[in-house]
Amino acid sequence: MFVQGGVAEPKPIRLIAAACKNRGIGREGELPWNLPKEFRFFLDTITMVSNPDKKNLLVWGKHCWFSTPESLHPFANSLHVVLSRTLRAVPQHAHYICSDFDSVIRLACTPPLDDLVETIWITGGVGLYREALEHPWCDLIFLTDIMADFDCDTFFPEFDQSLYRLQDRFPGVPDEIQEECGIRYKFQVFKKDA
Numbered sequence: 001m002f003v004q005g006g007v008a009e010p011k012p013i014r015l016i017a018a019a020c021k022n023r024g025i026g027r028e029g030e031l032p033w034n035l036p037k038e039f040r041f042f043l044d045t046i047t048m049v050s051n052p053d054k055k056n057l058l059v060w061g062k063h064c065w066f067s068t069p070e071s072l073h074p075f076a077n078s079l080h081v082v083l084s085r086t087l088r089a090v091p092q093h094a095h096y097i098c099s100d101f102d103s104v105i106r107l108a109c110t111p112p113l114d115d116l117v118e119t120i121w122i123t124g125g126v127g128l129y130r131e132a133l134e135h136p137w138c139d140l141i142f143l144t145d146i147m148a149d150f151d152c153d154t155f156f157p158e159f160d161q162s163l164y165r166l167q168d169r170f171p172g173v174p175d176e177i178q179e180e181c182g183i184r185y186k187f188q189v190f191k192k193d194a
C-alpha cells in the first residue's frame with residue numbers, strides 16, 4: 001500500500017471476538033450471552049498499549065458501534081472509527097467514520113495518526129472480520145471459545161487454521177478454562193507467522 005508517495009509502515013491488525021459452539025457471535029444485534037469477565041478481557045485487551053504515548057485504533061461496524069453501551073465511554077488509550085456507507089456524521093463518542101476498510105488503513109498510516117496508532121483492533125462485525133483476515137498486516141485473532149450452544153444469527157467467519165495457528169499459550173492470556181454464570185469458556189489466540 002502506498003501512502004503519500006511512500007510505502008506505509010505496517011501496523012498490526014488484530015481481531016477480537018467470542019464465539020460459541022456453532023461459531024455464533026450475535027443475535028438480534030446483541031451478544032447472545034452476558035459474561036462480564038469475558039467482556040472485561042475484551043476491553044482490557046483492546047485498550048492496552050505498550051507505549052503510553054500511543055493509542056489503539058478501534059474499528060467498529062455500525063451495528064457493533066451502536067450496540068456498545070454508552071456507559072463504557074471514554075475508552076482508555078483509544079480512537080474509534082466507525083465503518084458505514086450511509087452515516088453522514090461522526091457518531092457521539094467516535095472520532096472518525098470511514099466508508100471502506102482501505103480508508104481505515106489509510107487513516108491509520110497518514111498524519112496525524114501514523115505516529116500515534118499502535119494497533120488496529122477489529123471489533124466486528126462479520127464483514128469487517130472477513131476483510132481484516134485477508135489483510136497482510138493481520139497477525140493475531142483473539143477468539144474466545146464459549147463452550148456452549150446459543151441461538152445466533154451472526155457468525156464468526158471461517159478462517160485458515162493452517163495459516164492462523166492456535167497458540168498453546170500467549171503472554172497475558174489465561175490458558176485455563178474459565179467459568180462464569182455456569183458457562184465455560186477458554187481464551188484463545190491464533191497467530192499468523194510473518
Ligand SMILES: NC(=O)c1ccc[n+]([C@@H]2O[C@H](COP(=O)([O-])OP(=O)(O)OC[C@H]3O[C@@H](n4cnc5c(N)ncnc54)[C@H](OP(=O)(O)O)[C@@H]3O)[C@@H](O)[C@H]2O)c1
Pocket residue numbers: 016017018019024025026027028029030031032060061062063064065067083084085086087098099100101123124125126127128131154
Ligand atoms: N461475540 C462477539 O465477540 C461479537 C463481536 C462483534 C459483533 N458481535 C455481534 O455481531 C452483531 C453485529 O455484527 P454485524 O456483522 O451484524 O454488523 P456490523 O458489521 O457491526 O454493522 C454492519 C454495518 O456496518 C457498516 N459496515 C460494516 N463493514 C463495512 C465496510 N467494510 N465498509 C463500509 N461499511 C461497513 C455498514 O453500515 P451501513 O449500512 O451504514 O453502510 C453495515 O451495514 C451483533 O449481534 C453483535 O453483538 C459479536
